[in-house]
Amino acid sequence: MALGGLQIDREWIGARASILFTLVVAILSVATGIANISTAPSGPLVQYVPELVQQTVGFTGALTGFMMIASALGLRSGLRAAWTSTVVLLPVTAAQGLLQASIYSYPLVAVSGVTLPVVLLNRKHFAREVDLTATQLAAIVSLVGAQVYGTVGTYALRDEFSGSVRTLTDAFWYTTVTGSTVGYGDIYPATQRARLFGVSVLIINVAAFAVALGVLLTPAIEARLSKALGKMNESQLELLDDHILVLGYGELTEPILEELGGKAEFVIITTDSDRARSLSDRGFTVLTADPADEDTLERAKVDLARAVVVATNEDAQDALAILTARQLNPEVRIVAAATHRENVNKMKRAGADTVISPATIGGHLLVESALGSEDSEEKADRIMHEDGENP
Known part of the structure; x- marks a missing residue:
């Protein structure tokens, strides 16, 4: 920019x-x-x-x-x-x-x-609306209700408390220190009725806090479970921007991940849940879903992606994924690998900008070497970046 x-x-x-x-x-x-x-x-x-x-x-x-x-x-x-x-x-x-x-x-x-x-x-x-569940609403209502109950009740019984309860602020202070179990002792009940009321304030506030704590811990536990299962939650998906989508998992995926590591943010999309869990355990960002599905690519923010890489062992599935990605983002760069040489043009017609046939390249280098070419190994080294420099 x-x-x-x-x-x-x-x-x-x-x-x-x-x-x-x-x-x-x-x-x-x-x-x-x-x-x-x-x-x-x-x-x-x-x-x-x-x-x-x-x-x-x-x-x-x-x-x-x-x-x-x-x-x-x-x-x-x-x-x-x-x-x-x-x-x-x-x-x-x-x-x-x-x-x-x-x-x-x-x-x-x-x-x-x-x-x-x-x-x-x-x-x-940042377009997600606050969608509160019934449990979350109950937690909010219970916290607010407990504070209101304690504050109003303390102010109504202010003459039955030892200490200075003259304003709603004083009543709110007593409710807070009682509910938090701090109890500084500057304000305390002086009659039997006030003591019973104080007990009710303590029980209600502790219960409300317990409900709120459960609501806060539940999303964290769900996030850990999602990661363990190789799934991205909606919060992670919403933050994707200028990333690379790796659609599917095949023999070439591991070398691709090695090359991308540390160079760009990327997301792997695969239907293989076992593979997704394995990749997630290794620290990769994985979405377990169909890489050729429109809803999946929209969730993975293909409209904001820097590039799309398609390299599985199924050319037909790859072509469908390319076609879907191209329809959703006409401007994104799509790179694909064709397992079979005859499918290169088909993938280009589907919308890929660049299609590489690893088998064709390997065969070409082997033939050159067999015919006495002395630079075939050097060409392979450049392709593999073994010299640490760009070819």
């Missing part, structure tokens, strides 16, 4: 860059917030910002940082809501950095300013 006469690698402005930069902003916001709480401001703006404001944004800056971490996790899942919250919070983190009036805040302001356009440019990658 060209911008202002400069060539910018898509990797630095892609979806993953948005997540990484957002996470960096979150860490900087937490770190600068904590640092500015414990140190005196020393920046050039210190004389223009009231001390109370500097102290307040120090506390809220750390809080905003934790909210940014949540947004980064949401971006990793491709959620539109996370994209929206990130866009809203980035100006907030920059403003908090300025109001903290400290030299430690300069990196936060700078990185926030850089991150915002990157996130805005990648809006299309």
